[in-house]
Amino acid sequence: MTSSTDTLTDMLARAHAGDRRALARVISAIERGERLPGIPLGDAEDAAKLCVGITGAPGAGKSTLVSALTDELLKTSPSAAVLAVDPSSPISRGALLGDRVRMHRHATRPEVFIRSMATRSHHGGLAGATQASRRLLQYCAWPLVLIETVGVGQVELDIVNTADIAVVVLNPGWGDEIQANKAGLMEIADIFVINKADRPGLESTRRDIDAVIMTRPESQRPPVIETVATEGVGMESLAQAITEVHQSLTGTGELARRRYAQLGMELSQQMSRRFSQQLERYADCPAFAAAVAQLAAGSVSIEAAIDEMLPQVVNSVSPSQDESVPSGEQ
Amino acid sequence: MQQPPDDSRDWVSASGIPLKSYYMAEDVPAAHQKVLDAAPGEAPFHRGSYPTGYRTKPWRIFQLSGFGKPEDENERIQFLLEQGETGFIMEHDRNTADHLYNVDHPEVLARREDVGLTGAVMQSVRDIDICMKDLPIGTSYGHAGGAVVQHAPFALAGYWTVAKQRGFDLSRLPGTGQSDFFLTYLGCVTKQQIPTDAGLRFNADIMEFCDEHLPRWVPVSIAGYNGADSGLNAPQELGALFANAVEYLEEIKRRGTMPIARAARACGGVSFRMSMDIFEEASKLRAARLMWTQLLSERYDVHDPKVSNLRIHCVTAGSRMTYQQPINNIVRGTLMGLAAALGGVQSLGVSGYDEALSIPSEHAHQMSVRIQQVLQEETNIAAVTDPLGGSYYVETLTAQLIERAWAFFDEIQEQGGFLAALDSGWMHQKAAENQHKEFMAQSDGTQKIIGVTDHTDDISPFEVDGFMGVDDAFDVALARLEEVKRTRHEKAAGSAMRELETVLRSDRNIMPAMMTALESEVTLGEVGDIYREAFGDWATPIQT
Amino acid sequence: MADTGKRILMAKTGLDGHWRGPTIVATALRDAGFEVIMIGMARSDEVLQAAIDEDVDLVGLNIGGHIDVALRAVELVQTECEGMPIFCGGVVPPHAKRRLEALGVEVFPPGSQLPDIVDSARRLTGIA
Structure with a gap:
């Protein structure tokens, strides 16, 4: 192996x-x-690297938008990597990953790297491996990374913890969705995109977004870009908006602050993930089975059992791969 | 293995309608009792289009055919006509035609051996002319090809241009195209396709153009077949087909360019799939005629029997033809053809027994014609119209299909209409659910397919292999493409292309400009490039 | 069913757009715990690039039309990704089936049953 x-x-x-x-x-x-x-992580100040997250509900046209945006960004960037995340089935844990279909024109371009990712058991619109993969890509000379999140009904906050800039994709006629997600959208959107802007309902959607962003001071209002991704319409404006937001975030120091906060978030997530793996292994050990038997016999309380086992779980996390315990994938 | 008789099993129709072990008069739903007295040829037409049925007008033997170079396809069509086919279908090579690529397009170059395997390569009016050599286009019912929506204007304009060049009066020319949404956006999703709203515009443009110039031509033909063979069951096929028709009629109504009755007539030639549940499938055709009459009278106030009398073409289910023990498929083709005849079909294609292996060999094609001739000439089913009429079972099934079909029609309207249901992938989901169920039923033994799930011992005396057409289709097509570009009147072609692009970007009817383009020998791929520039790509809701 | 952690690429080698068969197979593989990366109609170079970038454990090809088109993809993947297992489905007449099988490709013609296809995927990815 x-x-x-x-x-x-x-x-x-x-x-x-x-x-x-x-x-x-x-x-x-x-x-x-x-x-x-x-992988060296101290890149909080490296403004040359950029990670753009694209999020929005299913059917908003995210893959098509990412494909068209990639074309546009490649006019100024030497390369682009795309991480396209789709959900794993909670039952089978398998997944259908179909984003490459809409990115077919980049299929063999050496300057484009596309990777489909299943969320596996991670919640929040991204895969557990997304952030680490993004850092890996940037370490391996792919400074521009686009992340397409799972199409979710609700706005997912994960993208904020992973990308430098969050682009929220909406469609005409989505007034209710905007109202329902008002707070979430305000929190995460650096840029709004109204994709499929050639469809009816554009004006009212624009008004709904305006109503949401008007509560912010003018200098902090996210730009609203209209696109028809299937025809490549609006991509220049979107790329321009990304550049401007990037510059502004860099200038104000906000980008560095975000990245610093993301490191904390990532550290905590990775620890949690490592601990879960360790716990899963521990749960296969005789000691765990014995504790369950004691619980069933009524000879110990859950709290006491946890207190006793917790240090063992933590201490058994060894710095090198522990080959004596079968890992999930083998 | 012989199973003991078992009546604990759930007997249902192929679409899942629960079936009783026999039917009585009182089983026929009350609403349907009222129409039992209507004779064939009388509204609501479920009993058939004409009182004399097949006595005076046998169904048309109408086989899909084509491969290789245009002359290969011409030869096959001539062969079928000699064998007794009574109409002909020109199939354009799907690798190039469906995508509007010339053979020098990189996507085609990468698959050059596939060129000509699913129809003849026709990149310019010259190719179409070769394919139509000596065909009886003035007297026989011709299908010009153009099954996929974005290809239809090119295929039709090509056929009509050749007809004009041969001195035929377009106003007297019979025939049809297809331009089918089910095929284009549900059954067979191409790599690139114009969006559905552009497709709707194309079809309405074709309807208007035929209304003005080709009154005997059937401009569009909605093919429920392609929905059914993608997974829609019988009532869904019906409901979706009429939801599709409503989109066309509403578009014409919005334009106000044609009386609604003439528009209804223009989309009143449809096709259905015939599958293996004989009574459900025959009932489906009866249900279809009644539903069309109902739709036109209730929604559009159209009562003219010439309009509300639906004309039906059927093709036997390709997906029911098995790879294993392919000779069994001759039996299947016969039974499905019988179901269509019992349902009162006007025109029929029987799939080749080698359908699961390849395009039809000459022998398979001949068998498809022979099956129909045996049915027409030897079984005496031509003697009596609507032989199933009055059967408690069939009348009940007809009424139940109608009820379920309208329910599905309503569901589609709730999705925002037929186009919206395609754009969102809702329709694909419905089709996939049924397909999944069917596969599961095959795996768990509830659905038996002889030679596939059961009785798999094959003692066929010979192996049926796939017919692979000819091997020079690509080379000849490439040479002819270069020849056209070298020898055509370049200025005229250039100006026709510019005009086509201007029209596409306006709201004018595209057909006059398409006619000029074909006359000026603009090629398939050049038209495709203009489309791609003007319309972009349909965002397919499915992962192919 | 347990997470297999195995990734399968699914591609169509031809320009024919029938999606029914491949979609049903992809769904069955998903339900058996595989991550299925679908790329739709793809030329052989596109199949190869996706197989590499997606680091898959198995390549599935839906084929139709002329066998040479499928063989081009099979041979390219076999040359560039040593030991990569491949299975095929679609319209595969007997002469084509024999040529694919001679290259070590498992072939599932029309009428193949889903459990057999899933079993093959397990075997080819080394989990059964």
């Missing part, structure tokens, strides 16, 4: 040197929860 740290270190070095296959394999390793050595 390729799960040993040595191989991964080697593969990471190759990915860093521009080997695309190695890059793809390291992303898989991240998805499997393997420990990744040595």
Whole structure:
């Protein structure tokens, strides 16, 4: 297997040197929860790197928009990487990942890297591996990363914890959705896109968005861009808006603040993820089974059982891959 | 293995209608009792279009055919006509035609061996002319091709241009195209396609143009077949087909360019799939005629029997033709053809027994014609119109299908109409759900397919292999494309292309400009490039 | 059913747009715990690029039309991704089936049953 740290270190070095296959394999390793050595994270001030998150309800046209936007951004950026996230089935844990279909014209461009990701068991509109993959890509000389979130009914906040700039995609005729999500939208949108702007209901949707953003001081109002992604209409304006927002966030120091906050969030998430994995393994051990038996016999309380086992779970997290415990993927 | 008789099983029709072990007069729903007295040829027409039925007008034997170079397709069509086919269908190579690519397009170059496998390559009016050589277009009912919406204007204009060049008067020309939304946006989703609203405009433009210039032509033909073979069950096929018709009629009404009765006549030639549940399928055709009459009278106040008398073409279900033991498919084709005849079809195509392996070989094609001839000449079913009329079972089933079909029609309206239901992927979801159920039923043994799920021992005396057409279709097409571009009147072609683009970006009817484009030898791929520039791409709601 | 963690690429080699078969197969694989990356109609170079970038464990091709078109994709993937298993479905007449099988490709012609296809995916990705 390729799960040993040595191989991964080697593969990471190759990915860093521009080997695309190695890059793809390291992303898989991240998805499997393997420990990744040595990606420097101190990039809070590196404004040359940019990560744009695209979020919105299912059917809003996110994939098509990402595809058209990629074309536009490639006019100024030498390359672009796309992480397209789709939900895993909560029952089978399998997934259908279909975003590449709408990005077909980038299918073989060397300057575009597309990776489909299933959320696996992660909630919040992104996969557990999204943030680490984004950092990996940027480390491996893909400074521009676009993340397309799961199409969710409600606005998901995860994208704020992962991307530098959040683009919220809406469609004409979505007044109710805007009202229902007023607070969430205000919180996350750096840019609003009204996609499918050639459809009826554009004006009222625009008014609804205006009503939401009017509560902000003029300098902080997110731009509202109208697009018809299937025809490439509005992409220039959207790219322009991204550039301006990027500059503004950099200038005010907000970008650095966001990235700093994201690091804290990521640290906590990774710890939680690592702990969950460890707990899952522990739950397979005889000690855990014994505790359940004691619970059933009434000889111990749940609280007491946790108090006793918790240090064991934590302490069994060893710095190197513990090969004696079967990992999920083997 | 012989199973003991078991009446604990749930007997249902193919679409899931619960079935009793026999039917009595009181089972026929009250509302339907009222129409039992109508004779064939009388409204609401469920009993058939004409009182004399097949005595005076046998159904048209109408087979899809085509492959290779235009001359190969011409030869096959001539063969079928000699065999007794009574109309003909020109199939354009789907790799190029459906996408409006010339053979030098990178997507086609990457698959050059596929070119000509699903129809003849026709990139300019010259190719269409070769394909139509000596065909009896003035007297026989011709299908010009253009099944996919974005291809229809090109295929029709090509056929009409050749007819004009041969001195035919368009106002007397019979025939049809298809331009089917079910195929285009549900059954067979191409890599690139114009959006549905542009498709609706095309079809309305074709209807208007035929109304003015080709009154004997059936401008569009809604093909429920393509919905059904994608998974829609019988009532869904019916409901969706009429939801589609309503989109056309509403568009014409909005334009106000044609009387609604003439528009209804223009989309009153439709096609359905015939599958293996014989009585449900025959009842479906009876239900369809009644529903059309109902729709026109209640929604559009159209009562003219010439308009409300639906004309039906059927094709036997390609998806029911098996790869395993393919000779069995001759039996299936016969039974499905019988169901269509019992339902009162006007025109019929029987799928080749090698359908699951390839396009039809000459022998498979001949068998498709022979099956129909045996039905017409040897079984005496032509003697009596609507032989199932008055059967408690069939009348009940007809009424139940109508009820369920209107319910599905209403569901589509709730989705915002037929186009919206395609754009959102709702219709695809419905089709996929049924397909999934059917696959599950095959796996768990509730649905049996002989030779596939049961009785899989094959002792066929010979192997049926896929017919692979000819191997020079691509090379010849490429040479002819270069020849056209080299020898056509370039200035005229250029100006026709500019005019076409201008018209596409306006709200004028596209057909006059398309006629000029074909006359000026503008090629398929050039028209496609103009579309792609003007309309962009339909955002397919499904992951193909 | 347990998470397999295995990824399968599904592509159509031809320009024919019948989506029914591939979609049903993709759904069945999803329901068996696979992550199925669908790319629609794809040329052989597109199939290869997706197989690499998506780091898949198995390539599934829906084929139709001429066997040479499918063979081009099969051979490219086999050359560039050593040991990558491939399975095929679609309209595969007997002569085409034999040629694919000679290259080690598992073939599921029309009428194949979903459980058999899922079993093959498990076997080819090494989880059964």
